[in-house]
Amino acid sequence: MKSKLSLVGRYTLLSLVLIIGSVTALSILHMRVAESITERLAGQHLEAQMAATANRLSAFLDNRIYQLETLSRHPAMPLYLAYTEAVPDGVQELVRVEADSPDLYGILFFDATDSLIQVVAGQAASGPPYWGTENWSLADLPRVQKNNTEIIGPALPRAGQPGWLLIRQPLGYLFDESAEGAVGLHVRLASLTEQIRTENLAGVVRPYLRAPGGALLDPTGTAVPRQPAGLVRGPEVFPGWHIDYVITAADILSPLRNAQLGMYGLACLMALGTVLLFWALARSLRRRIDRLVQGAEAFSSGDLHFQLDVPGPRKDEIDQVAYAFNAMAQRLREMIQRTIQVEKMAVLGEFATGVAHEVRNPLATIKLTVQALERREADMRRRGLLQDVEGEIDRLNRVVGDLLDYGRPVAAEPEHFEVRRAFRQAVAMTSSRARELGITVTASGDSRLLLYANPDQVSQCLVNLLSNAIEACGGVRGAGGSVRLRAHREGARIRVDVTDDGIGVAPDVLPRVTEPFFTTRAKGTGLGLSITRQLVQLNGGEMNIESEPGEGTTVTLLLPASDHVNNLQKHYHADTNTDY
Amino acid sequence: MTFWRYLTPILWLAISPLAADESAAAAEPVGRVELGAPAAEADVTVACMYPMTGRPASYGRDSIAGIRVALAELAQQPDAPRLRVIVDDSRSKASFAVRMAEDFIAVDQADILCGMVSSGVGLAVSRVARKRRVIMIGTDHASSRSVLEEGHRYYFRVSSDTWYSHAAGARYLKELQAKTGWQKLAFLGPDYEYGRVAWRDLRQALGMLGVEYQVAGDYWPKLYEPDYTLYIQSLLESPPDILVTALWGGDFNAFIEQARTTNLFQQMAVANFDTGGNYDTLVALGEDPPPGLILSARHHLNWPDTERNRRFVQAFYELSGRYPSYSAQGAYAGMLVIAKAVAMVGDVSDTDAMIAALEGLHIELPKDPEGFTSYLDADTHQIVQAQAIGRPVASDRYPPARVMLGGWVVYEAELLKPSPELVQRRRGGRAN
Structure with a gap:
């Protein structure tokens, strides 16, 4: 009878429930942590960070405007517009030092017609308008004004040249109040855009500088060709100049999201693996239990010889x-x-x-x-x-x-005696029959081994065994043959082998030879071996028979050794082929 | 405030003693030093400007040591003219250097101007030289504009410029494209004259070789930028196959240090054809340089492996206890070139004769491979030299550097020389 839901099936179901439950709990925890991180990174801190970025950008522009005012308000500066040769060395030094700021390409002077008339190259100057003015123009550049400061640009990066902007203030002519030129700082665009870098929010908020004219610049000063999705308008730092930004929490959270997906994938694999594992386990278990059931059924039907396969090392x-x-x-x-x-x-x-x-x-x-x-x-x-x-x-x-x-065995009364005593008696009692059949009986082994048994019963056993052996030898040849008695120590017991080279016993007969009244000889009573085994068992021993038809038989008796043997052992030495 | 902040050091410069204590300068000079013959005994007064403070100070220190090596070598030649060499700190600012150059000419009666590490400073001083008709020997600043668009008869350069290094780089990239099939190229250079011209020279050289590629971006951090995070991030977001950079000295070392904490070097090969193989960069690379670096410089300690080069490197080491950067070889070459020209002309005040001597002047220099002698091109006044490009390989030959460049690919000097057509085009038809 098969159950509807096996034990393995129940375990499978339980494991699946545990896996799915754990993954669900972890997923909920993950979502809450992710929301918390997003809130912490892009929520409450964003406003403060944006304000700090706007301040940094404003401060940069303010510093440039302050630097520009130093020049535009200098009384000797108008000489650059009309009397360049008359500019004092000290003033030229001042302008060159100001131009050497690492954020500037240089300082430019414009006349009343807005034409570039003087350039002072700074540390970062390169190309036009410092070395040639070709392809350099203010035309088409956006312009915004705040108070008396004008920001022209940005000129976007192109043809391997970085972008720039011009921060300019008016400069009056010395002797013509109606005319007005200008002095401007030629500013690196990247120096401005680098101010919007967001150190703490890197990876979460991507800032951009929105310039007049609509250009969108990243912090390296590179124009962004396409407006990114999710662009948010940020604070204005100068008319027309805004800090825009995109919250890209997804980027920083992507490892978490990937981990979540990985967790789901792993859970699916584990669930699949669990089902497959339990399925295979169920098959194996069912096969083995079926075998147990089969054994029980055979047993109940009376087959006591049914044996189940038990692999050695498994032992589950x-x-x-x-x-x-x-x-x-x-x-x-x-x-x-x-x-x-x-x-x-x-x-x-x-x-x-x-x-x-x-x-x-x-x-x-x-x-x-x-x-x-x-x-x-x-x-x-x-x-x-x-x-x-x-x-x-x-x-x-x-x-x-x-x-x-046999029917009323007498209890053994053990005593200590040397095995040769039993050997001698047995050989003497069977010697006449042996001579009659021409059988040689020899004894070997340690002649002084001590037995702890009933000597008469042991002698009787040996006589029975020797008689059987002599008859077995006589049965195969009629004359000749040999019987050998051998005794040696085997642990706490004395082993006595009675070996003949007689006719042997057939394998199908061997298990029955110790049954009472079973005999293969016409004159046998069928009690010799039965009595022998019974006497051996009464003396605490065992009897085993090994036989090969046509080769001979060995009957082995294992009898208790005397405790005294330990004390006497040093006086005895192994002695093979000793005659008794 | 700004005015006074800058005016004070200017005034200090004006009243400072013209002759500095030479023994103090011998250690690690940070101000004016005078080397060689005293004013009264000198055949020629050479005034050099090098940065001795800030991030490029090591270039100034090595240049002075290179001058010392050259003067010591000349002292062994009985017929060599006696040079008086004045060196002062340009602070890598054009305003300082221009003022300094004017003072050298007016106060020190300098016969020849020399030096300059920054190309912007070099161009500014070059204009002073042209205006004052004084010969100027550029030893380091490498913008090819100095000898092409802005070249003039008083200006000469004695180390490879951006054209030579990037002409070699373009050939290297072309060969690399045949092997790897790279397509996207980005450029990262300091936002000043040198970086701009280096990028233009590379694109021009690639165009002349017919190399097809896409520009993945060009980035312009300012000179001596301390933080390259923004630029590394942008490069990682739109990665090119090859990044060519013209950052040099401490800037390049800082960039590598920051970039190696990211996977930038795993995503792109990084090449620096003009300065990246400088000794200080090789030291900074440590024993485990990032992968994919392709480097060269205007002089190498281990190339060419000639007796002349080994002798220069050894003399520099014995004098200073360190190995020379390429700027040292430039300053050393400058002194030898001046000495040879003066020896040929005899009277340094004959500027026209000096110019004639310098034009086409052949001179053996440490950078010359066997069988080649450097010479000053009569048309461009630029020294003509071979370029070798390599990759970092483990080497303990010049400690503390654990790597040197190896696997050299060498481009012969004549192969790199700008064609007359290119020179004309860059000069807009103007003769030198």
Whole structure:
């Protein structure tokens, strides 16, 4: 069953809401800050700045007018109009010094007909009218008048020459009061326009100087060809001369606006990325959860061997669930097996007790009777038959004994003993059968390793394993073959390997060889390995079997090592291929 | 108030002692100094005017040091005439210089006027020289108007003028256009005679070479402008591909310092063909000059790499403890030219003979590459010299400068010489 809105879908929706909410909040904050900056930059401060700029421009013109008055009111100055040669050196010096002002090109004198008659070049003088008067004229230039001061121009920049204006005052003739000439300051236009620069508002307010005649000049004195949009008429500083301006807050705020657009773009990318990420995440999550669901369904249907894939290093939450699921399945399998085993052992115990009671006593009676008959029997053939019966009774008795041992195991009573003791007993007890089949039994390893276990049970286990190994070797060749016992330390335990080069065990059979009553031999009871494993476990050990058909089998016992081994170890040395 | 403010120093000038203490002037002169032979022993009295105060003062100081080097060199020649050289502070003002020139002629009996850094001052003094029929040797001020429109028989120039430097610059720009395809050109020059003529010379030279381009703007800050913000802003708003500037000395250094805080140098190449390669600018560039600079000057420490040039640079360094600006080489050349002409004529008071000697005079100078000798063009009275244009490259050869010009593109002198037609056109048909 699929939910309408998955958990991932909810997270996606929540993330989108958070992103959009954050961007909206930041956008509102940005707009308020931008409005505040605009207000601060172009609002309340603008008026004061414009007034300061107008004052600066007026002061510049006033200074020039004052400078001009120094000349126009000088009593010797009219000599320039009619008697140039008679101008005293001191007066010429004065005029040259005044002309050397960095804001002037020079000082010009005009006669009564408004013709230029004298020029005094200043520091910035160049070209006409100082060196040649061609293309230099006052005609067509706008003129404005205030009191006795006339401003002519501006002459706009052209042909690689900067612009200029003329500030002029009348100059009387010495002996002709009816005629009037003029003296003028030839002023750099850029010196005037530079006064409108707005230091503090640079970038926010763009000032322009509107000159008589309509020309619009920027602060460098360059004529602006097209009137900029949003031009505002500012204060008048001289008749016809205005400071106009354009508020260009957009320019200074453009980084903020760009940042805002960038923020929107980034938010869109983040939203898109989030959707894609969650979509991919949802796909992956759904696939993995589907697998979990599939496992749970298999489990519920009784398939306890179903295993979920758990990649090694990932180990995220889903992996942990899968891992726990697998572990649960395995523990459940083990628990069920243990339960079955316990129940089986309980039944077997009862059965074994019953059998022992019902079979052993009659068998003892039968054996005594057979032995008595045997002693009195003279016919050797009959005696042989009776001995066979006796042998079969013994075998039957052993089977019953094994059954009783397996069904009612005796608790181990561990003690410290050397492994060679168990080896020696086991080899001795199986040596006759080994010789009979021509099997070589060897032992190797550290002969003095100490075990902490029940020595009789360990010996019994080794006898069982050696017997199986000898029979396995005999089964493949009939004669020959070898069985090797090896003991060495492995951590806190002693490892004992019983290895043969016999017929081996088929892989499909191997898991069952320790089950009770399972045997591949006609004369086997199927209890040897079951009892061995049971005894090993009773002594706190483990038993593993590895086998390769046609190559042989190795049964490994891991038994507790004696604590005393640490104290005794220095007296022993590794000794391989030691005979017992 | 204004009258008295200016009159006081004029009166002070009039009553000041004519001979200054030479030992005091030897350090860092800021007023009148007299060099060379005493008045009674001198074969010729040369009166020079250089700025010794304000932003261009270093040019005046270097010019005086250049004169000292020349006098020391002449002192090693037994047959060389003995020069008496008077130097005073023109304050870069025409009014001061004109008054000073009149006094030099009237009071000091100066035989020859020389010097001037500002073209405006140079032209004003040139008019005095013409009026008083006194030979004038221009060593620094570079307006080509001095030798063309305003040229006269008493005026000679001994360092490259705006025509030579911008004729070379125009050729460089033409070659650059073939490589980069630049189209838009802007000009930024000081608003006075030198800047105006430099711009006109460049446009005229580009026109004669057939270079097609658009003028993105021409800007005219005043001389010694302390703040170029307005102009940098305008350049950034309508950026050209190439900005040619005629700002010089402290003005050019101040412009670079301000412009390098913006991205102006990333938006356009900046060329200064007449003064930009001066040593003080190379020092100011530091070890990390802005990109795209194309520079030249009227003299270079490391070009031409000749024994003559190395000897001059070394002599200047040993005398002053610093390396020379181009103005030093101009003043040095002026002294050698005067000495050679006097040696040829014998009597400096024979002005016509002196003029005849100067016209076509050949003289070996530090700026001469191998196989070429500078000479004064008989028609224009302008010295004929090759021009080399380069770009800043790392060099510790002349500390404290961390860069020098390199990657030279050299234009031969005869190639740059104004044609007779151009001279006639500029003079309006008037003969010199």
